[in-house]
Amino acid sequence: MNTSPFHEELLRMKRRRQLYSMAVVAIVAAVIVAGYGQANSMNSGGFLSGLQQFFDYPGEIVVEAWQAGPAFFGLLIRFLPALIETLNIAAVATILGGLAAVIFAFLGASNLNVWPPAVPVARRLMDLLRAFPELIVALFLIFVLGTSPVPAMIAVALHTTGALGKQFSEVNENIDRKAIEGLEAVGASWFQRMKFGVLPQVLPNYLSYFMMRFEINVRASAILGFVGAGGIGSELRRTIGWGQGSGDETAALFLLLIMAIFAIDQASSWMRHRVSGGGLPA
Amino acid sequence: MSAPAMSMDTGEAVPTRGRIARAVRMQSRIGFAMLAGVLVYLAYAWFAFDVSGLIASARPERAALLATDAVAHKVHVEKSLRFGDVVIAVEGERTATYKTPPEWVDIDGERVRVDMGDGYTALIEGRTVVLDAPDYGRIRVTATKDGVETELPSGEQPDWLRATDAKFDARPSLAQRVQVSRAKIEVHRYFLGWENFFFPFDSPLAALSFGEVTDLVFDDRRLNPEISNATLVFRSFWENPDWQHGNVFVALLETLLMAVLGTFTAAFVGLPLAFLAARNFTPSGALRFFVRRVFDFLRGIDMLIWSLIFIRAFGLGPLTGALAIAFTDTGSLGKLFSEALENIDRKQVEGVNATGASKLQTYRFGVIPQILPIFVSQGLYYLESNTRSATVIGALGAGGIGLMLVETMRTSRDWENTLYIIILTILLVIAMDNLSGLLRRRLIQGKPD
Numbered sequence: 234m235n236t237s238p239f240h241e242e243l244l245r246m247k248r249r250r251q252l253y254s255m256a257v258v259a260i261v262a263a264v265i266v267a268g269y270g271q272a273n274s275m276n277s278g279g280f281l282s283g284l285q286q287f288f289d290y291p292g293e294i295v296v297e298a299w300q301a302g303p304a305f306f307g308l309l310i311r312f313l314p315a316l317i318e319t320l321n322i323a324a325v326a327t328i329l330g331g332l333a334a335v336i337f338a339f340l341g342a343s344n345l346n347v348w349p350p351a352v353p354v355a356r357r358l359m360d361l362l363r364a365f366p367e368l369i370v371a372l373f374l375i376f377v378l379g380t381s382p383v384p385a386m387i388a389v390a391l392h393t394t395g396a397l398g399k400q401f402s403e404v405n406e407n408i409d410r411k412a413i414e415g416l417e418a419v420g421a422s423w424f425q426r427m428k429f430g431v432l433p434q435v436l437p438n439y440l441s442y443f444m445m446r447f448e449i450n451v452r453a454s455a456i457l458g459f460v461g462a463g464g465i466g467s468e469l470r471r472t473i474g475w476g477q478g479s480g481d482e483t484a485a486l487f488l489l490l491i492m493a494i495f496a497i498d499q500a501s502s503w504m505r506h507r508v509s510g511g512g513l514p515a
Numbered sequence: 516m517s518a519p520a521m522s523m524d525t526g527e528a529v530p531t532r533g534r535i536a537r538a539v540r541m542q543s544r545i546g547f548a549m550l551a552g553v554l555v556y557l558a559y560a561w562f563a564f565d566v567s568g569l570i571a572s573a574r575p576e577r578a579a580l581l582a583t584d585a586v587a588h589k590v591h592v593e594k595s596l597r598f599g600d601v602v603i604a605v606e607g608e609r610t611a612t613y614k615t616p617p618e619w620v621d622i623d624g625e626r627v628r629v630d631m632g633d634g635y636t637a638l639i640e641g642r643t644v645v646l647d648a649p650d651y652g653r654i655r656v657t658a659t660k661d662g663v664e665t666e667l668p669s670g671e672q673p674d675w676l677r678a679t680d681a682k683f684d685a686r687p688s689l690a691q692r693v694q695v696s697r698a699k700i701e702v703h704r705y706f707l708g709w710e711n712f713f714f715p716f717d718s719p720l721a722a723l724s725f726g727e728v729t730d731l732v733f734d735d736r737r738l739n740p741e742i743s744n745a746t747l748v749f750r751s752f753w754e755n756p757d758w759q760h761g762n763v764f765v766a767l768l769e770t771l772l773m774a775v776l777g778t779f780t781a782a783f784v785g786l787p788l789a790f791l792a793a794r795n796f797t798p799s800g801a802l803r804f805f806v807r808r809v810f811d812f813l814r815g816i817d818m819l820i821w822s823l824i825f826i827r828a829f830g831l832g833p834l835t836g837a838l839a840i841a842f843t844d845t846g847s848l849g850k851l852f853s854e855a856l857e858n859i860d861r862k863q864v865e866g867v868n869a870t871g872a873s874k875l876q877t878y879r880f881g882v883i884p885q886i887l888p889i890f891v892s893q894g895l896y897y898l899e900s901n902t903r904s905a906t907v908i909g910a911l912g913a914g915g916i917g918l919m920l921v922e923t924m925r926t927s928r929d930w931e932n933t934l935y936i937i938i939l940t941i942l943l944v945i946a947m948d949n950l951s952g953l954l955r956r957r958l959i960q961g962k963p964d
Contacts, residue, residue, distance in 0.1 A: 276914075456911070
């Protein structure tokens with residue numbers, strides 16, 4: 234057999250691929266360079282002048298916190314309720330959104346035969362819930378319901394339903410059919426098949442995604458507080474907006490938020506490792 | 516992500532029926548306990564959030580108002596009692612005043628007859644307005660020197676009507692409204708649709724149909740001798756003062772720019788750092804520890820806080836947003852990449868090494884091909900989610916469409932503008948979502964191997 238045309242074909246393909254890679258790298262580099270130039274010109278302050286004062290604000294905060302001395306710990310305790318409120322918003326939203334996501338995920342998984350006509354409907358609904366930025370829903374609900382943590386909670390829950398629903402339904406679709414077939418063979422009902430064949434397979438992954446989502450939602454809740462939903466975000470807006478003299482309070486709030494995020498991060502990665510037995514990439 | 520395969524413990528003794536039943540009972544007990552715990556927590560949250568108080572103070576009529584305002588526009592017929600003139604204007608704006616009254620307003624000297632639709636009419640005569648409501652009767656309101664006098668027909672007073680000595684306000688349905696104070700008489704009629712969406716009210720193009728505008732573009736006779744008709748049409752649209760299409764477009768681009776720059780920077784800074792944090796590439800434990808703590812630090816200080824710090828240093832704008840995204844995601848992507856590097860298959864590296872390849876060639880052919888799919892797919896995932904984040908940190912003050920959205924919502928006057936921005940934001944997010952999905956499929960699954 235003559236292999237030389239085959240070999241040439243291979244070389245040609247290789248050259249073409251190299252050309253493509255070079256082109257992609259060149260485009261990306263051009264986008265980054267041009268983009269930073271453009272962004273710099275659109276910004277109200279310049280990059281170079283900003284670089285000099287980059288540490289001014291963090292420095293100011295740290296100095297004021299230092300000057301506050303032992304009273305700083307008092308501030309930490311004073312802002313604890315605000316942190317708890319933010320955590321509550323995130324937790325309730327993750328629980329409610331997560332429960333809704335389980336239902337959507339079962340309806341939207343094509344291999345579980347819950348109710349075939351509902352599969353595309355559930356999927357589109359999840360897409361829509363995901364695409365809607367939480368911020369918009371929260372601002373709208375604040376307008377109707379008034380300033381309270383509940384609008385933020387609802388907004389985050391709706392987004393969670395879309396985001397977790399998609400991940401859950403992917404988990405559902407990747408299950409091993411053998412367990413279901415085995416249960417079917419012994420005459421198990423649909424409910425029994427789900428309970429003994431599907432849930433044990435999907436629950437560890439569900440829990441792992443659920444914890445990750447809780448982490449994300451803590452951040453989202455803190456940000457929504459900034460636009461008027463209460464919690465640590467609204468305290469931050471107050472102290473930062475106040476301008477001079479509240480740097481110690483800002484520092485206390487930053488510290489609380491960072492510690493909370495760090496603690497949740499550690500706890501959830503520990504839990505994920507335990508549940509998945511280290512088999513899943515975290 | 517794939518589900519973990521169920522492990523088969525073939526080496527163990529076959530469990531008895533009783534043991535299985537006990538295990539199942541135990542599991543369902545744990546399940547019930549968790550469920551009860553969740554319910555208790557939700558009950559606590561109900562009180563912590565004061566949900567009952569919230570329901571009591573909610574203002575659902577605001578939602579209806581907002582929904583109406585978002586899809587409809589109102590035209591004011593306003594009679595100033597001080598000067599006696601009648602002005603008919605879209606949303607009461609001076610730039611959108613009718614020069615000749617529309618056909619539903621009939622001006623005959625001192626008498627102004629307004630057909631408000633659905634059988635409602637208002638007749639303004641001097642300082643008096645007579646409102647005919649088909650389901651109630653004839654209401655007569657007169658503005659006096661120090662207030663208003665209202666004569667209502669007999670029968671129960673409907674709840675859409677509020678009359679005090681100082682002000683009369685009637686809104687029989689969402690589409691009609693009459694307000695009288697001692698200074699002015701105002702009649703509003705609502706029409707479905709966004710007014711002046713394409714061209715400003717006072718532009719010569721405003722009254723034209725789509726076909727007429729198209730004809731005009733290809734017509735040689737210029738409406739404005741200075742510029743071509745196509746330029747005129749584009750400028751009238753782009754610089755429309757009510758809708759600000761040009762500004763909205765620039766803001767959308769700013770948001771996109773933040774997301775793209777932030778993600779690209781994070782990916783390209785995160786990758787080399789990831790090698791320093793991976794156990795199989797960096798033997799020095801101290802260096803690994805240091806780089807990982809840098810990743811934790813960048814991730815742990817939230818995007819929210821980074822953007823607040825950057826706003827102080829660099830001012831408002833897309834640069835601030837891009838840097839906030841880049842800092843946070845260098846931490847996230849760096850961690851992900853370093854984990855991917857630790858999980859690579861050694862065999863491929865050893866194989867390349869065995870052919871006598873140099874260190875660089877080993878990386879190029881042994882390592883990069885293995886992590887490239889993860890690099891590309893995670894980068895695209897982050898690009899997609901950063902488009903959403905960019906709108907949010909924009910709202911905090913970094914600029915772009917997020918800031919514009921919050922500003923139109925804060926003024927809460929023209930909800931149709933807000934709705935327009937919301938629709939565009941969602942379209943942008945969906946477009947990025949689809950684009951990144953498409954690229955992911957093409958680059959990762961579509962590879963012919």
